[in-house]
Amino acid sequence: MSKLAPQDKFLDLSDYGRTFGKFLANQLKSTRFTPIHVTLLFGVSGLIAIYFIINESFYLASIFILLKSGIDAADGELARLKNTPSYTGRYLDSVFDIILNFLFFMTICYVSKTSIWLTILAFFGIQLQGTLYNYYYVILRNKSVGGDTTSKIFEYKSPRALPGETQKSVDILFFVYSIVYGVFDKIIHTLDKEAYKVKTFPNWFMTLVSIYGLGFQLLIIAVMLSLHLIEYIIPFFIIYTALIFGIISIRKACFKA
Numbered sequence: 248m249s250k251l252a253p254q255d256k257f258l259d260l261s262d263y264g265r266t267f268g269k270f271l272a273n274q275l276k277s278t279r280f281t282p283i284h285v286t287l288l289f290g291v292s293g294l295i296a297i298y299f300i301i302n303e304s305f306y307l308a309s310i311f312i313l314l315k316s317g318i319d320a321a322d323g324e325l326a327r328l329k330n331t332p333s334y335t336g337r338y339l340d341s342v343f344d345i346i347l348n349f350l351f352f353m354t355i356c357y358v359s360k361t362s363i364w365l366t367i368l369a370f371f372g373i374q375l376q377g378t379l380y381n382y383y384y385v386i387l388r389n390k391s392v393g394g395d396t397t398s399k400i401f402e403y404k405s406p407r408a409l410p411g412e413t414q415k416s417v418d419i420l421f422f423v424y425s426i427v428y429g430v431f432d433k434i435i436h437t438l439d440k441e442a443y444k445v446k447t448f449p450n451w452f453m454t455l456v457s458i459y460g461l462g463f464q465l466l467i468i469a470v471m472l473s474l475h476l477i478e479y480i481i482p483f484f485i486i487y488t489a490l491i492f493g494i495i496s497i498r499k500a501c502f503k504a
Contacts, residue, residue, distance in 0.1 A: 255387055257450040261380070261460020264313070268320025272328055275321075282322040282329075282336045286343060289318035293347040300354045305477065309469035315347070316462045335412045338420035344461060345427050348373060351468065352481065359478040369481040372488030376459035378431040379491055383456050383498075386443050402432075439495050445502045452502070456494060 251257075275285070296311035322340060326332050349370055356366035405421040408414040448456075457463060464484075471480050 251388060255390075255447065255450075257453040257457070259460065260454065260457040261462035261464070261466075262320065262457070263466065264317035264320040264462055265324075267317035268324050271318065271321040272324035275325055276328040280325070282326040282331065282333070283339060285318060285322040285325055286336060286340050289315050289322070290343050290347065292318055293343075293350070297350055297354045300351075300358055300472070300477075303358065305472040305475060309473040312351075312465050312469040312472070316465050319344075319462075331411055333409050333412045334406050334417045335408075335420055338417070338424045342420065342423055342427060345374065348461075355468075355477060355480050359481070361478065361481045365485065366481050369484040369488075373464055373484050374428075374431045375434060375491060376464065376484075376488060377461050378428070378435045379494065380456050380459040382432075382435050382439070383442065383448060383453065386445070387448050387453060390445075390447050438491070439498060441503075442498060445498075448498075448502060452497070455497075459491075459494075 271285070292311050292315040296308045296315060299305070299308035299311065319340070322336060326336060352366050352370045352373070355361070356363060402421075402425070405414075405418045408417045467483070467487075468480060471477065471483070
């Protein structure tokens, strides 16, 4: 977790793919592979998982979902190893994540014959969950001494392109990012307007919040698929979303601005 100062590091339950991500990045650091190539690769892994879900090969689907999490950790690691940070890669990664999440849920809906409206509700819920985690995590990163500040707490305009990328690509991807994530950001910011004023969050609290990280969400999906509980995945994530209010209540009660 190099984005945080040592005293702010916490057990991130959603970051189990980091070890594999670092291994893969180290294998690619001397090649022509770029972080964006790795982002495309985790997209392919997600699509393969979807193919196996459609064919009801749930064990194989679970493997590729978990592989997707590992590869997802590698693009940022490779960017750090090659010293090539980019907003293009960051926004592309996020856009791919939400597209794959939508496709995962639509595929689960199709195979399990779940109501489309319940599926949309579950998808909306899983995005709110991830947004809450990212909101608190970005706040912590920005407050952490020497922490990473590439991600801003509030993003209202396209950032200035970094060396090696064009402003046009950054602007386009920021626009797409704002459209697909904007409503979720606004809801979470409305629910906890004062969170950004808090000096820091303790490690135990961030570990709790990490159950809403994308990696942990995908781990839940993979486990439920491998147990052939596909018809329960969508109802589970609808109920799981209710924990948002509990986590925000803990933040407001324990860590006042």
